[in-house]
Amino acid sequence: MALPGRRILVLYGSETGNSQDKAEEVDRLCQRLRFHTDLKVMDETKLNDLLDGYDLVCFVVSTTGQGEFPANARAFWKSLRRAKLPPNCLAPVRFTTFGLGDSSYQKFNWSARLLRSRLLRLGASEAFERGEADERHDDGVDSIYQPWVQKLREYLLATYPLPDSVEPIPDSEPLSARYLLRIVPDDMRVHREQEEPAAGEQAFAGGSDNGDEEEERRFLANRDKNAALSHVDRPRSSKEQVDADRELAKMVLHDGDTPRYNGTPIEVNGIDLRQDFYDKDNILKDAPEKYLLRPSPQHAATTPPSPPPPFPPPVLLPVPYCIDAKVAGNTRVTPADHWQDVRLLQLDVHFPVVDGHTNEPLPGDTIVLYAKNYPEDVQRLIDLMGWGDVADANIAFQGNAPAGLFLREGATLRELLTHNLDITAIPSRTFLEKLSYYTTNPDQTEKLLELIQPAYAQEFYDFTSRPRRTILEVLAEFRSAVVPYDIIPDMFPVIRGREFSIANGGVHWHKRLLGQPCPPRTMPPGKGPDVEAPDTALYRFDLLVALVEYKTIIRKPRQGLCSRYIKHLPVGTPLRIDYRRSNPPPCGATGALRPLIAIATGTGIAPIRSLLHERATHPAAAESLLFFGCRNQHADFHFHEEWAETPKLTVYPAFSRDPVPHDEAKRRLALDSKVGNNKDTDVRAAAGLPPLDAVATGMLAPNYDQGKTYVQHVIRRNAARVCELLRKNAVICLCGNSGRMPKSVRAALLDAAVMGGFCADTKEAEKLLFEGQGDDGIVYWEETW
Structure with a gap:
């Protein structure tokens, strides 16, 4: 129980859920120190709330995009940025901030830094040191978060000590649930008429027909991205794996020098016998075929493809501000034998027309899709937890619902699990802590509580993130745990929308005015009535989606929640989507007058294609250069067939995995020694270029015998053409994966500006290319993820 006069406000801004997880951990820490806590989304908070007598206000916020706040x-x-706010209006506020960011972005932890600076300017005082976590760290955000949160605990106990007779609430004692369900009595339940199947719903039981029956190689070892390991020639049977997992779950550490299991030492000659020898890195690796998620072509005759599971029903949730859409196409665009399944997903989207005008889409805009759980997974969870008696009963919340969770009227528990809660997410520490309170096996309880301790951060990572173990799998392993149905929304995370860049534009939107009433846009409670629009404009949007499919160290195929949903998404399925306006690159008639230098890798071509389509609608548009990087010319050179038909466009491809003829390799090597495509400092000095930093250097010196050529190499080789457009105040657009690629491309652009004679040195190039950003100068626009 909280003690009187002890209050803390925890606010979070989260795009993917990571900041929310950490905010919930801070909230529970404060509750255990006998504080009354309020946990809120930042957008649900007014500035006056900060002045409500809190001892501390803790902000946990991530940075998304290019230094932007979460939605x-x-x-x-x-x-908070209003100019009319008095300088000392937040003088009574004592605060601390914790930011989550990615150091591969130029504006690392920008949101947390901007927030802290603004709070200080408005008179608030920083009561406890800030923390800034880096997702690129070997140990992830926990490398900073765990020490920070322990120091916060020490600070709170020292600054707000507990009475001598009162102790903090121990970890073994459960805290009260914030969100609870109740069963709606029979006489108050909503009874729905049997609905006609929605368009395309007949295909749900069998999935889509977009290449599911093709025999394909889904995945080859890709350690950098997926930690894919499948080590032994004869993997364990399912029974052997279950038995082994149960044994591991029983193994506990005791005080003393030698860890023991049921009294028996579990460490011999320095080898921890709890570890699965066959799951060690770099031991007994198999042939590449063992990494395939589906049978290889040579085994097609003897191994027929498994039919797709029954698809989730097309229930449309009342998500605020969302609009209606329908699936118009779902086509695999990579060959069947390519390791990655990339889909061209086409949606017909209804835009409201107000006063004869629509909110016209722009290049860089995104669509948010909301995935669903498959019925077989939901039923498995219901069976594991023994919820069968209440699974199809109408439910309602006792009080507030979690942020981002929207139930339709008369929803059942099964619908909640299918459409709202992510039962296949990687479990957080908070989930494991709550689960420990419902296990009846003492060994399992101890194991769960051990995993959440800061001292066992590596064990927590090895159990959860490294094998990508899901909540459903954890519940199956800790079978003594039975979670009451009423605390389900307090235990399970909410399904979050996945954001995808629109990949088409201009006339390719196929805009049509339908002249029919537009479905109302649902407003959140208390925000006003639903808005009726007199007409609808129908747009056809393309999304280029790379499905997440891989294997991990526990040798089980993995698929992302949204990837699995999209993989079998039938044509004709109705959807509720969120349309998000971005900060677009220069476009329109004025923007098209500038030349364009576009750089994209993989599915990063989506917003670039949208921009090229939009530029093509302007007859006076200037020329464009496209540097596009992918693995293979005949596998993932997306949209290559239309580039030859695009006016004023020159494409420079970089195929990183295609073999290069010996003579061509020699020619490139000689050229690269002149343009700085070499990590050798002396070679770069001879070219008039400074040494590169470690990140950019790691992406140079390709092995041409294996064809490892990346977009940054091609940029340097074409420095003269790049500078030709830079002299005309070009727009530079970079899209693709975050990490080393953006830094390497920026370094290549600086080198090209020097080698092509546009700048005297890279210092001048840095200022002109990336720091000017004026209306008359070069514009640099980046969208990486």
């Missing part, structure tokens, strides 16, 4: 924190940030 659920932007309204709060906008209110």
Whole structure:
């Protein structure tokens, strides 16, 4: 129980859920120190709430995009930036901030830094040191978060000590649930008429017909991205794996020098016998075929493809501000034998027409899709937890619902699990802590509580993130745990929308005015009535989606929640989507007058294609250069067939895995020694270029015998053409994966500006290319993820 006079406000802004997880951990820490806590999304908070007598206000916020606040924190940030706010209006506020960011981005932890600076300017005092976590760290955000949160605990106990007779609430004692369900009595339940199947619903039981029956190689070892290991020639049977997992779950550490299991030492000659020898890195690796998620072509005759599972029903949730859409196409665009399944997903989207005008889409805009759980997974969870008696009963919340969870009227528990809660997410520490309270096996309880301790951060990572173990799998392993149905929303995370860049534009939107009533856009409670629009404009949007499919150290195929949903998404399925306006690159008639230098890798071509389509609608558009990087010319050179038909466009491809003829390799090597495509400092000095940093250097010196050529190499080789457009105040657009690629490309652009004679040195190039950003100068626009 909280003690009187002890209050803490925990606010979070989260795009993917990571910041929310950490905010919930901070909230529970404070509760255990006998504070009354309020946990809120930043956008649900008014500035006056900060002045409500809290001992501390703790902000946990991530940075998304290029230094932007998460979507659920932007309204709060906008209110905080109002020019009319008095300088000392937040003088009574004592705060601390914890930021989650990615150091591969130029504006690392920008949101947390901007927030802290603004709070200080408005008179608030920083009561406890800030923390800034880096997702690129070997140990992830926990490398900073765990020490920071332990120091916060020490600070709170020292600054707000507990009475001598009162102790903090121990970890073994459960805290009260914030969100609870109740069963709606029979006389108050909503009874729905049997609905006609929605268009395309007949295909749900069998999935889509977009290449599911092709025999394909789904995945080859890709350690950098997926930690894919499948080590032994004869993997364990399912029974052997279950038995082994149960044994591992029983193994506990005791005080003393030698860890023991049921009294028996579990460490011999320095080898931890709890570890599965066959899951060690770099031991007994198999042939590449063992990494395939589906049978190889040579085994097609003897191994028929498995039919897709029954598809989730097309229930449309009342998500605020969402609009209606329908699946118009779902086509695999990579060959069947390519390791990655990339889909061209086409959606017909209804836009409201107000006063004869629509909110016209722009290049860089995104669509948010909301995935669903498959019925077989939901039924498995219901069976594991013994919820069969209440699974199809109508439910309602006792009080508030979690942020981002929207139930339709008369929803059942099964619908909640199918459409709202992510039962296949990687479990957080908070989930494991709560689960420990419902295990009846003492060994399992101890194991769960051990995993959440800071001292066992590596064990927590090895159990959860490294094998990508899901909540459903954890519940199956800890079978003594039975979670009451009423605390389900307090235990399970909410399904979050997945954001995808629109990949087409201009006339390729196929805009049509339908002249029919537009379905109302649902407003959140208390925000006003639903808005009726007199007409609808129908747009056809393309999304280029790389499905996440891989294997991990526990040798089980993995698929992302949204990837699995999209993989079998039938044509004709109705959807509710969120349309998000971005900060677009220069476009329109004025923007098209500037030349374009576009750089994209993989599915990063999507927003670039949208921009090229839009530029093509302007007859006076200037020329464009496209540097596109992918693995293979005949596998993932996306949209290559239309580039030859695009006016004023020159494409420079980089195929990183295609073999290069010996003579061509020699020619490139000689050229690269002149343009700085070499990590050798002396070679770069001879070319008039400074040494590269470690990140950019790691992406140079390709092995031409294996064809390892990347977009940055091609940029340097074409420095003269790049500078030709830079002299005309070009727009530079970079899209693709975050990490080393953006840094390497920026370094290549600096080198090209020097080698092509546009700048005297890289210092001048840095200023002109990336720091000017004026209306008359070069514009640099980046969208990486």
